[in-house]
Amino acid sequence: MSGDGRDxxxxxxxxxxxxxxxxxxxxxxxxxxxxxRDLINHAGSAEAALEMLPELSRRGxxxxxxxxxxxxxxxxxxxxxxMGGRLRALGEHGYPPLLRHVDGAPPLISVTGSNExxxxxxxxxxxxARNASLAGLKLAGExxxxxxxxxxxxxxxLARGIDAAAHKAALATGTVAVLAGGLDVIYxxxxxxLYRDIIAAEGAIVSEMPLGWKPRARDFPRRNRLISGVxxxxxLIEAARASGSLHTARFAADQGREVFAVPGSPLxxxxxxxxRLIRDGATLVTSARDIVESLGPRDGPDLGAPPAExxxxxxxxxxxxxxxxxxxxxxxxxxxxxAPVEIDELIRxxxxxxxxxxxxxxxxxxxxxxxxxxxxxxxLIDGR
Numbered sequence: 001m002s003g004d005g006r007d008x009x010x011x012x013x014x015x016x017x018x019x020x021x022x023x024x025x026x027x028x029x030x031x032x033x034x035x036x037r038d039l040i041n042h043a044g045s046a047e048a049a050l051e052m053l054p055e056l057s058r059r060g061x062x063x064x065x066x067x068x069x070x071x072x073x074x075x076x077x078x079x080x081x082x083m084g085g086r087l088r089a090l091g092e093h094g095y096p097p098l099l100r101h102v103d104g105a106p107p108l109i110s111v112t113g114s115n116e117x118x119x120x121x122x123x124x125x126x127x128x129a130r131n132a133s134l135a136g137l138k139l140a141g142e143x144x145x146x147x148x149x150x151x152x153x154x155x156x157x158l159a160r161g162i163d164a165a166a167h168k169a170a171l172a173t174g175t176v177a178v179l180a181g182g183l184d185v186i187y188x189x190x191x192x193x194l195y196r197d198i199i200a201a202e203g204a205i206v207s208e209m210p211l212g213w214k215p216r217a218r219d220f221p222r223r224n225r226l227i228s229g230v231x232x233x234x235x236l237i238e239a240a241r242a243s244g245s246l247h248t249a250r251f252a253a254d255q256g257r258e259v260f261a262v263p264g265s266p267l268x269x270x271x272x273x274x275x276r277l278i279r280d281g282a283t284l285v286t287s288a289r290d291i292v293e294s295l296g297p298r299d300g301p302d303l304g305a306p307p308a309e310x311x312x313x314x315x316x317x318x319x320x321x322x323x324x325x326x327x328x329x330x331x332x333x334x335x336x337x338x339a340p341v342e343i344d345e346l347i348r349x350x351x352x353x354x355x356x357x358x359x360x361x362x363x364x365x366x367x368x369x370x371x372x373x374x375x376x377x378x379x380l381i382d383g384r
Contacts, residue, residue: 012089012091012092013092013093014089014092017047018045018046018047019077019087019089020070020073020074020077021045021046021047021050022046022089022107022108023068023073023076023077023087023108024046024050024067024068024069024070024072024073025039025040025046025049025050025068026106026107026108027068027072027073027076027210028050028053028065028066028067028068029065029066029067029366029368030057030065030365030366030367030368031053031366032104032365032372033104033105033106033107034104034372035362035365035366036107037107038358038359038361038362039052039053039056039362042358042359042362050067053065053067053366054067056362056363056366057363057366057367058367059324059329059363060362060363060364060365060366060367060369061363061364061367061369062366062367062368062369065366065367076210076211079184079211080110080183080211083112083183083184084112084199085110085111085112085183086110086111086112087108087109087110087111088108088109088111088115088118089107089108090105090106090107090108093115093119094111094115094118094119095109095118096109096118096119096123096206096229096230097119097121098121098123098229098230098231098232098257099226099229099230101229101255101256102225102229102255103255103374103376104372105229106208106226108208109206109207109208110182110183110206110207110208110209110211111183111204111205111206112183112199112204112205113176113198113199113202113203113204113205114174114202114203114204115204116202117153117174117175117176117202117203117204118176118204118206118230120153120174121232122151122152122153122232123152123153123154123155123176123230123231123232124147124152124153124154124155124231124232124233124234124235124291125154125155125156125227125228125230125231125233125234125235125248125252126140126143126144126147126154126155126156126162126163126166126234126235126237127156127157127162127163127166127224127227127234127235127236127237127239127245127248127249128140128161128162128163128236128237128238128239128245129161129162129237129238129239129240129243129245129270130159130160130161130162130163131160131161131270132161132162132165132237132238132270133238133268133270136161136162136237136238136262136264136270137161137162137165138165139237139262140162140165140166140169140237141165141166141168141169142169142287142288143166143235143237143287143288143291144165144166144167144169144170144175145169145170145173145288146287146288146289147170147173147288147291147292148169148170148172148173148174148175149173149288150288150292152173152292153170153173153174153175153176154166154167154169154170154173154174154175154176155175155176155177155178155227155230155231156175156176156177156178156227157177157178157179157180157223157224157227157248158177158178158179158186158187158191158194158195158205159188159191160188160190160191161238162237162238162245164191164194167194167198167203168194168197170203171197171198171201171203172201174201174202174203175198175201175203176203176204176205176206176230177195177198177203177204177205177206178206178207178223178226178227178230179205179206179207179209179215179223180207180209180215180219180220180222180223181207181209181213181214181215181219182207182209182210182211182212182213182214183205183206183207183209183211184211184212185212185213185214185215187214187215206226206230208222208226220244221244221247224244224245224247224248224251225248225251225255227248227251228248228249228251228252228255228257229251229255231252231257232257232258232295233252233257233258233259233260233291233295234248234249234251234252234257234258234259234260235260235261235262235285235291236248236249236259236260236261236262236273236274236277236282237261237262237274238262238264238268238270238271238273238274239270239272239273239274240269240270240272240273241269241272241273241276242273243273245273246273246276246277249261249273249277249282253282254374254375258283258294258295259277259281259282259283260282260283260284260285260290260291260294261273261274261275261277261278261282261283261284261285262274262284262285262286263275263278263284263286324356324359324360324363328350328352328356328360329360329363331350331352332346332350332352332356332357332360332361333360333364333380335349335350336364336370336378336379336380337379337380338379338380338381339379340373340377340378340379341377341378341379342375342376342377343357343358343361343376343377343378344376346378361378364380368381369381369382
């Protein structure tokens with residue numbers, strides 16, 4: 001083990017106090033993955049960031065911010081351990097290697113099941129319609145089973161239809177389920193047995209949400225970005241025009257991953273999403289062999305270097321200014337609106353030091369006044 005807590009064979013390992021502080025920070029109000037990263041790089045550590053939250057949110061326009069208590073974080077850790085789960089931090093062994101390359105990767109994920117499944121980069125997501133046809137279910141099972149025989153781990157979302165068929169077919173060779181709710185909230189409840197089967201077969205279950213969290217509509221896109229994010233490629237089998245599965249495929253494309261789609265009859269609404277993807281450039285496939293041949297060598301996609309890891313004390317990182325001039329803050333806020341703007345464009349437009357702009361955005365987000373969007377874009381929620 002090196003002096004900074006990094007085991008060269010297994011990646012960085014957080015100390016127990018650091019893990020608790022990371023959990024408290026990501027569970028605090030208005031702290032998402034990007035804000036989490038900026039907070040630690042600004043404050044130097046999660047513990048220091050927790051102390052700074054009240055002042056940063058006040059400067060952004062919010063008088064009080066809810067901070068996750070030590071007691072609540074300790075209770076979550078204890079409950080996770082009781083169910084055989086654990087937390088894995090970005091950069092640690094057991095954190096999916098391909099997920100590290102995703103913009104806004106979750107700093108912590110809850111995991112139960114096999115670490116080795118999550119450490120395997122040879123993963124392929126199979127997603128599709130909940131109300132799948134018999135032919136679609138059969139094909140999903142065949143493709144998942146054959147991909148497993150080729151040495152790939154199948155990833156999906158534990159939903160009805162295509163997801164469940166893919167998981168069941170891949171039990172013998174390895175499968176990972178990504179949940180929209182807490183690790184202890186099985187949705188739909190009819191897949192409770194499948195959940196247990198995945199664990200018994202040395203697969204893995206993953207979530208970024210707190211224990212006990214019941215999934216809302218807005219949580220499924222977050223889940224879908226993780227499904228594509230942990231996977232080398234995403235395969236779509238039956239999806240309507242506006243389905244969540246189609247969003248998963250689009251997340252995969254944005255993340256630089258391969259996208260495959262099975263074609264279907266133009267008379268079946270469940271085929272519209274896949275046919276559109278093929279029209280827009282996705283690779284047409286009808287079997288696992290098509291997918292394996294298209295992917296080529298097993299060394300995986302060239303995603304370049306992952307984003308800089310979140311820093312802790314004793315490690316070099318981006319230093320952000322702690323004090324901001326009110327005139328600079330006002331110029332940044334005035335440049336924002338309800339229309340998404342890229343952060344780099346905002347920096348060029350205002351002519352303000354990038355570090356200062358990032359801190360102002362941090363203040364606004366903690367105050368609940370800023371939304372972040374795909375492609376490093378932000379919007380102001382109100383005009384104050």
